[in-house]
Amino acid sequence: xxxxxxxxxxxxxxxxxxxxxxxxxxxxxxxxxxxxxxxxxxxxxxxxxxxxxxxxxxxxxxxxxxxxxxxxxxxxxxxxxxxxxxxxxxxxxxxxxxxxxxxxxxxxxxxxxxxxxxxxxxxxxxxxxxxxxxxxxxxxxxxxxxxxxxxxxxxxxxxxxxxxxxxxxxxxxxxxxxxxxxxxxxxxxxxxxxxxxx
Amino acid sequence: xxxxxxxxxxxxxxxxxxxxxxxxxxxxxxxxxxxxxxxxxxxxxxxxxxxxxxxxxxxxxxxxxxxxxxxxxxxxxxxxxxxxxxxxxxxxxxxxxxxxxxxxxxxxxxxxxxxxxxxxxxxxxxxxxxxxxxxxxxxxxxxxxxxxxxxxxxxxxxxxxxxxxxxxxxxxxxxxxxxxxxxxxxxxxxxxxxxxxxxxxxxxxxxxxxxxxxxxxxxxxxxxxxxxxxxxxxxxxxxxxxxxxxxxxxxxxxxxxxxxxxxxxxx
Numbered sequence: 001x002x003x004x005x006x007x008x009x010x011x012x013x014x015x016x017x018x019x020x021x022x023x024x025x026x027x028x029x030x031x032x033x034x035x036x037x038x039x040x041x042x043x044x045x046x047x048x049x050x051x052x053x054x055x056x057x058x059x060x061x062x063x064x065x066x067x068x069x070x071x072x073x074x075x076x077x078x079x080x081x082x083x084x085x086x087x088x089x090x091x092x093x094x095x096x097x098x099x100x101x102x103x104x105x106x107x108x109x110x111x112x113x114x115x116x117x118x119x120x121x122x123x124x125x126x127x128x129x130x131x132x133x134x135x136x137x138x139x140x141x142x143x144x145x146x147x148x149x150x151x152x153x154x155x156x157x158x159x160x161x162x163x164x165x166x167x168x169x170x171x172x173x174x175x176x177x178x179x180x181x182x183x184x185x186x187x188x189x190x191x192x193x194x195x196x197x198x
Numbered sequence: 199x200x201x202x203x204x205x206x207x208x209x210x211x212x213x214x215x216x217x218x219x220x221x222x223x224x225x226x227x228x229x230x231x232x233x234x235x236x237x238x239x240x241x242x243x244x245x246x247x248x249x250x251x252x253x254x255x256x257x258x259x260x261x262x263x264x265x266x267x268x269x270x271x272x273x274x275x276x277x278x279x280x281x282x283x284x285x286x287x288x289x290x291x292x293x294x295x296x297x298x299x300x301x302x303x304x305x306x307x308x309x310x311x312x313x314x315x316x317x318x319x320x321x322x323x324x325x326x327x328x329x330x331x332x333x334x335x336x337x338x339x340x341x342x343x344x345x346x347x348x349x350x351x352x353x354x355x356x357x358x359x360x361x362x363x364x365x366x367x368x369x370x371x372x373x374x375x376x377x378x379x380x381x382x383x384x385x386x387x388x389x390x391x392x393x394x395x396x397x398x399x400x401x402x403x404x405x406x407x408x409x410x411x412x413x414x415x416x417x418x419x420x421x422x423x424x425x426x427x428x429x430x431x432x433x434x435x436x437x438x439x440x441x442x443x444x445x446x447x448x449x450x451x452x453x454x455x456x457x458x459x460x461x462x463x464x465x
Contacts, residue, residue: 027359034355042346051335053344057354060346064358137340160337163315166308178305182296185304185330192333 011125012080019081022071030071034064036126037082041089044133049093049110059096063089082129106196140195147194152187159184303327307334314338 021029038060046063047056066088067081074084094110145153151173158169170180296304303324310320310331315338323331346354 031355031359034358035351038351038354039346042351043344047344048336048340051332051339057346057350061354061358061361064355065361068358134343141337141340156337159311160334161341163338166312178301179296181304181308182301184311185300185307188307188330188333191337192330195333 012078015081016076019071019074019076023074027068027071030068033081034067037080037085037129038064040082040126040130040133041085044130044137045086045089046093048137049090050096055096059089059092062092066092080129082126109196144191144195148187148190151183152190155180155184155187156191307331310334 015033018029018033041063042056042060046059047053050056050059063085067085070088074081090110097106097110145156155169155173158164158172159166164172166177166180166184169184170177173180173183175183306321306323307327307330310323310327311334312318313320314331314335320331
């Protein structure tokens with residue numbers, strides 16, 4: 001685990017001062033914190049675990065509201081408040097999946113992820129945190145793609161990572177569009193199975 | 199199995215099929231094909247490299263991996279299934295390839311992904327297909343970077359703060375609610391009290407007599423009843439007349455105001 005770098009120390013000091021003001025009753029002091037970490041939570045944590053932008057915005061708003069309401073309970077432990085907010089967001093994501101009855105295995109997987117410490121770093125810089133979140137997300141997907149058949153993985157890469165049209169995907173894989181559809185259909189089923197086993 | 203036994207079995211099979219006996223070159227080619235296919239499966243089994251195994255299989259079957267169409271595609275799918283089914287317990291029936299239902303489902307999912315990528319509405323899907331589409335959405339969101347616009351972020355922050363100001367923790371809200379309700383009730387009571395008071399004041403002011411007309415002031419019986427008593431009038435009747443006169447004056451003052459002369463009254 002890397003310790004805070006000088007820039008982060010300044011950032012943490014500012015963050016701490018803003019939190020103290022908020023805890024003293026000036027809740028508007030939280031605005032800069034929400035503005036800094038809101039986009040990171042949205043793009044790096046919530047959307048990759050919900051997949052739906054409208055749901056992700058709702059969860060982000062709920063996370064912000066919870067942060068404002070519970071700021072009195074936050075205790076500064078030398079790391080950014082981001083990780084506290086992230087935990088709140090993860091719990092709300094699990095709530096959404098439970099409500100939508102997405103399946104016990106997905107909820108269980110998220111619960112395990114939420115319980116684990118997500119941050120190997122104590123950085124307070126939102127760009128660094130975001131890069132770390134992206135790495136975590138890509139790793140989750142890559143790990144699953146590596147666990148399924150390479151041809152299935154290729155179908156998913158072409159269609160969802162490169163976002164090629166079906167015709168181009170089919171050409172790249174040397175099959176007709178209809179066959180590619182079937183191949184992709186099976187690919188996603190295979191991915192889901194492995195993803196939930198992770 | 200010895201070479202002789204294999205040879206006898208092959209001859210018997212060919213005879214049953216009505217085929218010509220195989221010559222040496224054909225037997226060599228068949229051996230090679232069998233070896234390549236066996237090798238391909240060995241690659242799959244031993245090294246888990248299905249792609250290499252598949253390439254070997256397709257090459258051995260003379261299909262190649264590109265440009266396959268028609269029956270070749272069916273064979274490709276079947277070949278894929280036969281290999282993938284070693285790992286994928288949930289893949290559809292490998293021996294049949296893709297049936298019509300699976301193709302339809304695959305097509306719907308493809309349309310759903312088209313909509314997802316284009317940001318358009320997705321076609322109606324079954325719950326399992328919805329689930330698969332959700333998986334594709336998760337993959338996309340994880341590998342692509344969807345940003346929240348600054349305006350949208352600002353709006354969310356504002357609404358979070360706005361929601362905060364209107365919703366407090368339950369206990370506090372209950373306490374504040376009771377105080378607010380008591381304050382409103384007190385204001386209502388005070389207001390209605392003031393209103394009633396002011397109305398009474400107005401009425402009192404309106405009812406307060408101005409200068410009382412002379413016709414209504416106290417006067418002697420003689421003033422309003424001049425002249426001698428008629429002989430036929432008894433004392434009781436005369437007292438009744440006086441009482442009636444005073445009662446009428448009282449009513450004029452208290453109920454009807456006293457500005458106009460009472461009807462039929464003599465000034």
